[in-house]
Amino acid sequence: MFASLSERLQEVFASIGRESRLTPEAVETALREIRMALLEADVNFKVVKAFVDRVRDRAVDREVLDSLTPTQQVVAIVRDELRALLGDGPTGLSVSSQRPQVVLLLGLQGAGKTTTTVKLAHWLKQQGRHPIVVSTDVRRPAAIEQLSVLASDAGVRVHESSADTAVVARAEGAVTTGREMGFDVVLVDTAGRLHIDDDLMAELEAIKSSLAPSDLLYVADAMTGQDAIKSAGEFNRRLDISGVVLSKMDGDARGGAALSVVSVVGVPVTFIGDGERIEDLQPFHPDRLVSRMLGMGDVLSLVEKAEQAVSQEDAARLEKRIRRNQLTLQDMRDQLASVSKMGPLEKLTELIPGMNQTASQLPDGAEVNPRALKQTMAIIDSMTRRERTHHQIIDGSRRRRIARGSGTTVQEVNRLLKQFMDMRKMLRAVGGVSRSRRKKGGRRRLPTGMRFPMG
Amino acid sequence: MPAETLDALEELLIEADVGVAATNRLIEAVRGRADDGDLRALVRDELLALLEARPASPSPDVSPRVVLVVGVNGTGKTTTVGRLARLLTSEGKQPVICAADTFRAAAVEQLEVWAGRVNADFIRATTGSDPAAVVFDAVSSGKAKGRDVVLVDTAGRLHTRANLMAELDKIRRVAGRVVAGAPHETLLVLDATVGQNGLPQARAFLETAGVTGIVLTKLDGTAKGGIAVAITAELGVPIRYVGVGEQIDDLLPFSAEDYVDALFEPVW
Numbered sequence: 001m002f003a004s005l006s007e008r009l010q011e012v013f014a015s016i017g018r019e020s021r022l023t024p025e026a027v028e029t030a031l032r033e034i035r036m037a038l039l040e041a042d043v044n045f046k047v048v049k050a051f052v053d054r055v056r057d058r059a060v061d062r063e064v065l066d067s068l069t070p071t072q073q074v075v076a077i078v079r080d081e082l083r084a085l086l087g088d089g090p091t092g093l094s095v096s097s098q099r100p101q102v103v104l105l106l107g108l109q110g111a112g113k114t115t116t117t118v119k120l121a122h123w124l125k126q127q128g129r130h131p132i133v134v135s136t137d138v139r140r141p142a143a144i145e146q147l148s149v150l151a152s153d154a155g156v157r158v159h160e161s162s163a164d165t166a167v168v169a170r171a172e173g174a175v176t177t178g179r180e181m182g183f184d185v186v187l188v189d190t191a192g193r194l195h196i197d198d199d200l201m202a203e204l205e206a207i208k209s210s211l212a213p214s215d216l217l218y219v220a221d222a223m224t225g226q227d228a229i230k231s232a233g234e235f236n237r238r239l240d241i242s243g244v245v246l247s248k249m250d251g252d253a254r255g256g257a258a259l260s261v262v263s264v265v266g267v268p269v270t271f272i273g274d275g276e277r278i279e280d281l282q283p284f285h286p287d288r289l290v291s292r293m294l295g296m297g298d299v300l301s302l303v304e305k306a307e308q309a310v311s312q313e314d315a316a317r318l319e320k321r322i323r324r325n326q327l328t329l330q331d332m333r334d335q336l337a338s339v340s341k342m343g344p345l346e347k348l349t350e351l352i353p354g355m356n357q358t359a360s361q362l363p364d365g366a367e368v369n370p371r372a373l374k375q376t377m378a379i380i381d382s383m384t385r386r387e388r389t390h391h392q393i394i395d396g397s398r399r400r401r402i403a404r405g406s407g408t409t410v411q412e413v414n415r416l417l418k419q420f421m422d423m424r425k426m427l428r429a430v431g432g433v434s435r436s437r438r439k440k441g442g443r444r445r446l447p448t449g450m451r452f453p454m455g
Numbered sequence: 456m457p458a459e460t461l462d463a464l465e466e467l468l469i470e471a472d473v474g475v476a477a478t479n480r481l482i483e484a485v486r487g488r489a490d491d492g493d494l495r496a497l498v499r500d501e502l503l504a505l506l507e508a509r510p511a512s513p514s515p516d517v518s519p520r521v522v523l524v525v526g527v528n529g530t531g532k533t534t535t536v537g538r539l540a541r542l543l544t545s546e547g548k549q550p551v552i553c554a555a556d557t558f559r560a561a562a563v564e565q566l567e568v569w570a571g572r573v574n575a576d577f578i579r580a581t582t583g584s585d586p587a588a589v590v591f592d593a594v595s596s597g598k599a600k601g602r603d604v605v606l607v608d609t610a611g612r613l614h615t616r617a618n619l620m621a622e623l624d625k626i627r628r629v630a631g632r633v634v635a636g637a638p639h640e641t642l643l644v645l646d647a648t649v650g651q652n653g654l655p656q657a658r659a660f661l662e663t664a665g666v667t668g669i670v671l672t673k674l675d676g677t678a679k680g681g682i683a684v685a686i687t688a689e690l691g692v693p694i695r696y697v698g699v700g701e702q703i704d705d706l707l708p709f710s711a712e713d714y715v716d717a718l719f720e721p722v723w
Binding site: 230253 | 474
């Protein structure tokens with residue numbers, strides 16, 4: 001099975017010894033592991049080569065931060081380089097004065113263009129925009145109908161034009177309708193096509209020159225392998241795409257293709273699709289992809305601890321409370337707030353050393369969804385300061401008040417309190433593990449990113 | 456053997472998505488035999504031996520034979536079902552097409568068009584209904600009418616979604632209740648552009664859906680679908696068909712020789 005890069009690096013450096021400085025040999029061993037992990041994450045062969053060379057240059061040069069072990073230094077360099085590659089430019093749609101603003105979605109067959117079109121329309125509506133969608137896929141059977149069904153489920157207006165079978169005419173019709181009826185964005189779904197299909201690529205060029213879209217979004221499957229740069233590269237060469245939408249990120253693919261596309265084709269990732277529901281489209285966050293690709297959430301947390309003294313203090317305080325079993329509802333709320341800003345919640349337990357086994361002991365239904373998280377925070381927000389630090393005092397009358405205040409029910413408040421107490425119990429067990437490890441081998445602390453599993 | 460040549464070979468295999476582990480295994484296999492001739496020929500032989508040593512398609516005595524088509528979203532399952540039906544009718548067989556994708560909008564309509572093109576029986580479900588129920592209907596109908604094969608198109612599902620994977624298990628049990636041993640073949644449709652995630656996909660579908668073969672689609676692009684080699688090497692699941700174009704006849708029985716030759720062909 002896939003061993004995460006962090007685990008591999010930790011193994012490599014464990015054999016070197018904790019106190020040693022970074023030797024060239026150690027760097028080479030680490031670089032081999034990095035190369036392997038990136039290739040297994042589907043980063044393009046050539047990109048990996050260049051990347052590893054850059055990390056080598058910096059690893060040999062870099063000043064040694066005194067509180068860090070070699071593992072963390074190398075990981076920090078890798079993280080920085082990945083972040084630099086992915087960039088932190090604006091994501092989402094471009095800002096355009098064009099009315100209606102025209103957005104073209106294109107890509108290979110089966111990448112997820114139609115689904116993405118409707119998800120994007122939904123996202124735009126959330127932003128207060130007024131989108132209309134149109135399908136120009138006159139080739140795949142029932143493709144037009146697929147868009148219509150999805151759009152009407154999502155309450156999104158579709159430009160229907162059974163008469164127009166010519167692709168460009170359909171798209172133009174949608175723009176005209178959009179302008180006349182006051183829609184401010186037209187999303188044009190196109191047929192899937194191979195980048196080497198000259199006729200069909202020419203068709204896209206025709207649509208582009210007729211509509212002058214502000215955004216040309218290339219929809220790419222997150223599971224794509226080494227071919228990603230060839231296909232995206234050719235689409236970009238002919239059409240000058242403005243951004244990439246990475247679809248199907250809810251699977252367990254590492255999504256390294258995104259890195260290849262960004263670094264070779266030079267086009268930013270703008271959105272990711274991470275589920276089958278209409279809401280499952282988000283503007284892209286490079287950091288999340290970085291930790292996902294390398295499976296190194298825990299190490300990232302450790303590095304952040306070294307770099308951020310303040311949160312280190314917080315972490316130390318939190319750790320102490322856990323050890324003394326003094327965890328409060330306020331701590332829980334603080335952590336949930338940071339959790340909600342973070343990546344895939346199911347992965348959170350992985351951040352905590354020794355927590356993987358504990359996670360399987362969580363009650364069923366502990367699967368995390370963002371709405372539940374919000375609700376949990378609302379419940380805690382409706383408590384008084386004293387209630388948050390002394391959960392024992394929350395009696396029936398207080399529970400009713402809290403439920404009213406948070407728009408939930410007493411049952412939900414009860415459930416939260418029970419989870420909180422279970423968590424205290426569980427964390428006490430984890431704390432015990434850490435203590436016994438500490439006796440055996442050196443100092444071991446919970447990382448800054450100490451997170452709570454939450455249902 | 457010159458290290459440079461080995462490096463070039465490694466690059467070729469990795470860029471074809473064969474993956475680090477399988478690539479290393481192939482290179483180890485030829486490393487010692489450098490002097491015996493052309494390196495490429497050696498690797499070619501290794502690959503051929505691997506891809507040809509595969510279990511034949513199960514051919515039970517029962518009728519109808521039930522073929523389940525599974526895979527993640529967007530790999531080309533529905534199109535593959537249409538083309539499999541075409542292959543069968545061109546052999547003079549009578550297939551039943553079963554549209555068990557009750558999730559994706561208009562998936563049933565898409566398949567209905569294919570069924571019309573090849574003039575096959577078509578059993579449909581309404582969107583949102585239980586896919587196992589329509590499979591039951593289709594297999595029963597095929598049995599009653601004495602059809603040769605029932606082709607079942609299923610909804611695309613990511614292999615990490617446990618409840619959706621469990622649904623496949625239910626479909627299998629229901630099919631087996633109507634015809635002994637059904638489904639007799641379960642084909643995993645794999646997009647040639649897929650990278651290393653193809654392996655966990657295949658593993659998951661093998662475990663929950665008992666995959667017996669792979670259909671490698673979209674080979675007419677620049678992708679080589681090398682992860683299928685890793686899947687055959689690691690899990691012993693053979694490649695059965697390849698999709699090589701957009702036309703209805705563009706599904707071919709897999710030929711190891713053609714595939715390996717294409718693997719070594721320069722891209723563009």
